[in-house]
Amino acid sequence: MSEITRTRIMDSAGSVGKADLSEGMSFLESVPRRLVTLYLPLGIICFVLLFPFYWMALTAIKPDEQLLDLNRYNPLWTWNPTFRHFEKLLFETQYPRWLWNTMIVAMAATTLSITSSVFAAYAIVRLRYKGAQWVGGLIFMAYLVPPSILFIPLSTVVFQYGLFDSPLALILTYPTILIPFSTWLLMGYFKTIPFELEECALIDGASRWQILTKIILPLAIPGLISAFIFCFTLCWNEFIYALTFLSSTQHKTVPVAIVNEFVDGDIYRWGSLMAGALAGSLPLVILYAFFVEHYVSAMTGAVKE
Amino acid sequence: MADHAMTIERKGAERRPFSAWQRLSVNRNWLGFWFMLPAMTFLILFLAYPLGLGVWLSFTDARVGRAGVFIGLENYEWLMGDSNFWLVVFNTLFYTSIASIVKFAVGLYLALLLNERLPFKAMIRALVLIPFIVPTVLSAIAFWWIYDSQFSIVSWALRNLGLIEGNVNFLGDTWNARWSVIFANVWRGIPFIAITLLAGLQTVSPSLYEAATIDGANSWQRFRFITYPLLTPIIAVVMTFSVLFTFTDFQLIWVLTRGGPVNATHLMATLSYQRAILGGNLGEGAAISTAMIPFLFAAIMISWFGLQRRAWQQGENNE
Numbered sequence: 316m317s318e319i320t321r322t323r324i325m326d327s328a329g330s331v332g333k334a335d336l337s338e339g340m341s342f343l344e345s346v347p348r349r350l351v352t353l354y355l356p357l358g359i360i361c362f363v364l365l366f367p368f369y370w371m372a373l374t375a376i377k378p379d380e381q382l383l384d385l386n387r388y389n390p391l392w393t394w395n396p397t398f399r400h401f402e403k404l405l406f407e408t409q410y411p412r413w414l415w416n417t418m419i420v421a422m423a424a425t426t427l428s429i430t431s432s433v434f435a436a437y438a439i440v441r442l443r444y445k446g447a448q449w450v451g452g453l454i455f456m457a458y459l460v461p462p463s464i465l466f467i468p469l470s471t472v473v474f475q476y477g478l479f480d481s482p483l484a485l486i487l488t489y490p491t492i493l494i495p496f497s498t499w500l501l502m503g504y505f506k507t508i509p510f511e512l513e514e515c516a517l518i519d520g521a522s523r524w525q526i527l528t529k530i531i532l533p534l535a536i537p538g539l540i541s542a543f544i545f546c547f548t549l550c551w552n553e554f555i556y557a558l559t560f561l562s563s564t565q566h567k568t569v570p571v572a573i574v575n576e577f578v579d580g581d582i583y584r585w586g587s588l589m590a591g592a593l594a595g596s597l598p599l600v601i602l603y604a605f606f607v608e609h610y611v612s613a614m615t616g617a618v619k620e
Numbered sequence: 621m622a623d624h625a626m627t628i629e630r631k632g633a634e635r636r637p638f639s640a641w642q643r644l645s646v647n648r649n650w651l652g653f654w655f656m657l658p659a660m661t662f663l664i665l666f667l668a669y670p671l672g673l674g675v676w677l678s679f680t681d682a683r684v685g686r687a688g689v690f691i692g693l694e695n696y697e698w699l700m701g702d703s704n705f706w707l708v709v710f711n712t713l714f715y716t717s718i719a720s721i722v723k724f725a726v727g728l729y730l731a732l733l734l735n736e737r738l739p740f741k742a743m744i745r746a747l748v749l750i751p752f753i754v755p756t757v758l759s760a761i762a763f764w765w766i767y768d769s770q771f772s773i774v775s776w777a778l779r780n781l782g783l784i785e786g787n788v789n790f791l792g793d794t795w796n797a798r799w800s801v802i803f804a805n806v807w808r809g810i811p812f813i814a815i816t817l818l819a820g821l822q823t824v825s826p827s828l829y830e831a832a833t834i835d836g837a838n839s840w841q842r843f844r845f846i847t848y849p850l851l852t853p854i855i856a857v858v859m860t861f862s863v864l865f866t867f868t869d870f871q872l873i874w875v876l877t878r879g880g881p882v883n884a885t886h887l888m889a890t891l892s893y894q895r896a897i898l899g900g901n902l903g904e905g906a907a908i909s910t911a912m913i914p915f916l917f918a919a920i921m922i923s924w925f926g927l928q929r930r931a932w933q934q935g936e937n938n939e
Contacts, residue, residue, distance in 0.1 A: 357733045360726070361744065364751055364807065370773060371762040385776045431658035444652025457663055459860075459920065460671065461868035463889035464909040467896045468674035469666065471682070491667040494659050523651055552755040554871040555889075559897055570757035574875055585765055592758040603753045607746045610753075614812065615819035 374589035375400055382585055400590035408576070409565060410591060417568040418598075420482050420557075421550035424489035428546055429539065432494050436501035437527055441513065451502065458495035465491075466559050473560050484560040485568070489550050496549070497542040500613060504538030505531060541613035544606050551599055569595040677906035684900040695907035704883055705891070705908070712887045714798070716867045716919075719805045723862060724855075726806065727813030732843075734814065735821045745815065752811040760875035763804045767791050767876070791877055794884040801876055801885050805866060813858055820854035821847065863919045868912065888912050 374382060376396040381388045404410045435454070439447045469488060470479075478484035508531060516526050532539070557571045564576060573591045577584055603610055644650050678695055682688030699705045734745060751759060766773055767790035775787040790800045828846050837845070870889040873879065879886035879894065886894075888908055896905020 353733060353736055353738075356729070357738075357744070360730050360733075360810075361747060364748060364810065367759060367762040367766060367807070368750065368754070370766060371759075374765060383771060385771060385773075390773055390776055427662075431662060434655040434657075435659035438652045438655035442648050442652045442655060444649045444656075447652065450656065454659075454663070457667055459864060459916075460667060461864060461916070463868040463870045463892075464674065464912050464916075465667065465670050467892060467902060467905045467909055468670035468677055470897065471677070471902065472666070472670055472673065487662070488666050490662045494662055498659060522645070548753060552757075554755075554757050554874075555893070558874075559893075570755050570871075573761060574757060585768075585771075588761060589765065592761045596754040596758050599753050599755070600750065603749075604746075607742075607749075610749070611745075611815060611819070614752075615816050 371589050371593055374585060375593045377586065379586055400586035401594070403587050404590050404594065408587075409572070410569075410594070412565055413567055413569045413572040414595070414598075416482060416566060417551060417570075417595075420485045420489070420568060421547050423482075423486045424493060424550050425543060425546040427486065428490040428493035428497055429542055431490065432497040432501055432542065433527075433532070433539075435494070436498045436505055437531060439498070440502050440505040441510075441531075442523070454495050454498050457491070458499060462492060462553070462555050466555050469556070470559050479560060480562045480566060482561075482566060485553075485557055488556050488560070489553060492549060492553065493546040497546055500542050500545075501535065501538055504535045508534050537609065537612070540606060541609040544602060544610055545613040547602070548599055548610075674906050675910050677903055678910040680903050682902040682906075684897075684902060688903050691903070695903050696911070698904065699907055699911065704886075707883055708886045708888055708891045711798070711883075711885060712867060712915075715802060715805070715869070715885075715887060716863060719802045719809065719866050720859065720863050722802070722806045723809040723813055723866075724859060727810045728817055728855075730810060730814040731817035731821055732847075734818050745818070749811045749815055751808055752815075756808060756871045757875055759808065760804060760872050763800075763807075764791075764876055767800050792881055794881060797877055797881055797885050801873060804872055804876065805869060808872065809862060809866065813862060816858050817851065817854065820851050824850050860920055864916060867916060867919060 373391075373393065376398065377393045378395060378397045378399070381390075381393055438444060439451045439454075473479050473484045473488070478487065512530055512534075513526050516530055521529070552570070553568075554570045557568045558574075561567055561571065564572070567575070569591075573588065573595065577588050577591060677688070679690055679692060680688030681691050681694070730748065734741065734748070738744060765771075769787060769789050769792055772787060772790060774790075775784070778784045778788070779786075789796060791797045824847060829842055832842050832846055868889050869887060870893065873885055873887055873890045874893070877885045879890050888911070892905040892908035892912075895908065896902050899905075
């Protein structure tokens with residue numbers, strides 16, 4: 316309780332503070348000092364964080380002979396970029412197929428999870444049935460169960476249900492990772508919607524279903540977008556289930572396919588390997604570029620609760 | 621007036637009583653059950669049941685394609701005597717503790733830097749998060765190439781700076797490999813920690829810092845006595861997640877080293893995959909997974925209660 320009030324006080328104080336303190340204590344800091352204590356370390360960290368992507372992209376467009384000769388060519392730049400690696404990826408491997416698989420699995424699993432999370436979150440926050448608090452706590456605990464301790468028993472379960480080597484195995488198991496997260500996130504969003512709106516609707520004779528679809532969901536759209544994007548990213552990122560439950564080449568998802576199908580002894584594979592990694596990350600990065608704010612709020616929202 | 625009330629009452633009495641279905645359709649518990657059904661089906665079928673099944677499997681000699689029979693603690697006894705298993709436990713603890721500490725330190729530092737007044741702040745924040753967006757496997761492949769024994773760009777840079785003679789064998793040498801995978805893990809984990817802590821930092825009022833500065837506090841004291849105490853709740857949550865996911869890490873190791881060289885980077889998750897799925901000993905693999913649970917529990921307890929209680933005590937003292 317006290318914590319909540321404290322953060323509220325902080326919030327209001329913070330916004331007031333920001334308004335009248337646009338200059339703040341910045342007069343205490345000189346430009347050279349900021350250069351050393353702020354810009355330099357920030358620059359180094361950003362460089363380290365982003366360099367692997369630069370290197371990935373550069374490797375993907377470098378001709379093979381330049382890749383393996385660090386002395387004759389400057390490795391940090393290339394003057395004759397080539398798209399041969401991408402061509403190879405698209406026309407000589409099943410890469411488009413893998414990309415498609417990943418997309419389908421991610422979309423289906425995300426849609427399933429968000430739908431069931433919306434119902435669960437609404438029930439926990441607003442229906443407040445008997446034991447709702449406990450269920451909320453249990454769902455949070457489910458969030459803490461990592462896939463790497465579940466994949467062995469799950470593989471036998473998947474086998475028993477006859478789902479082995481089918482995309483359905485992933486579509487049905489990914490929600491176990493996504494539902495706890497998105498339920499928790501949506502619970503936070505639903506709590507911010509005023510209860511009075513619902514009471515009015517109830518008095519006017521609306522059913523729970525109408526309240527959910529006509530009042531709650533339209534108001535929770537930012538939360539839904541956040542949850543959707545974050546779940547989609549998690550699906551795309553998932554590896555261990557896809558590695559365990561799928562065996563045939565044409566069913567694989569991008570991460571598994573890249574690791575298993577591209578990695579052989581050939582030293583000339585680097586170009587297409589990097590092209591594959593780049594092409595696999597691009598959809599997510601583009602999605603992210605459009606919804607940065609939603610993404611950040613999803614990430615911090617789930618932690619703050 | 622009284623007449624009027626009576627007519628209303630009579631009207632109400634005339635109306636048919638609510639049917640059982642109507643009463644049920646506004647019953648919280650009944651509705652709640654149906655609303656919870658989809659989520660619960662998933663979580664019970666694919667989370668709770670496998671979790672229990674995993675513990676059961678660890679007491680059997682199940683193999684791929686063959687249900688096992690109960691053999692008691694045999695799998696665990698076998699693991700106790702397996703020096704490889706203990707090496708892996710050491711690796712996992714080493715990996716988790718070093719990576720978490722470094723991630724936390726650099727992440728917090730980055731969050732503090734990003735909390736300053738900066739031009740293009742939103743853009744820098746967006747860029748910083750990219751390592752978190754890109755699927756781990758794909759960025760691990762980039763690291764694999766960076767750590768290549770012959771064509772590593774890092775080796776090339778160090779060689780050209782005159783710092784080393786030959787190439788660094790990043791993934792071929794025991795300790796080099798350990799530090800290399802830790803670095804990759806830290807690289808992957810920093811954005812999450814930095815951005816979530818930044819969100820926490822932004823709720824701290826600047827006037828507190830001003831007051832402290834007027835009282836003569838230096839920047840370390842401002843951090844230690846204002847930022848840190850106000851941030852502890854969020855640090856507790858973030859670090860719980862970070863420790864949890866580092867401890868159970870699989871992807872990065874699998875792509876970079878597959879546990880090699882000579883098991884130096886094998887973690888418990890990769891070992892259980894190797895023994896259960898590749899080796900076919902489901903029972904033994906399940907025993908390794910189950911052995912992770914107490915460690916995870918301890919990690920959660922330490923980071924949760926350790927930090928949470930302190931925050932609570934400070935809150936109590938202040939108020």
